[in-house]
Amino acid sequence: MGKVWTLQDAKNRFSAVVEAAQRGEPQHVTKRGVDAVVVLSAEEYERLLHRTPKPKKTFIEHILSAPKLPEGMEDVFDDRDQYPSEYRDIDLD
Structure with missing residues (x-):
């Protein structure tokens, strides 16, 4: 899943977030405890x-x-x- 960052931590360590994303590890950023964004490498973004x-x-x-x-x-x-089963005639008249 990659690492989960709070918004404040992601701001403070943005270069680490980018480097990890470039290594192919999606970086999840939360805002007030709720998933906000995922940082992907440009290559992965283009593929998707x-x-x-x-x-x-x-x-x-x-x-x-x-x-x-x-x-x-x-x-x-x-x-x-x-x-085995036997068939029987049925009169439909």
Whole structure:
């Protein structure tokens, strides 16, 4: 998470805050005990700024992207032989 600084401490030791952020450690600054800002390196800020979100999938694409069972394992969940059932005719008239 990086170090947490009070606003006064961050002001007094700003160069230490900047140096730690440049090392890749986000520096959290609180104001009156509440998170106020996070100091990041310029490199990390640019990476976050230009990150492109993944396009949203449709429900069908989401279902189709589910992991597939390894070859030969397709019938692992087929328990029809274990619980045989008989079909019966139903008259719908």
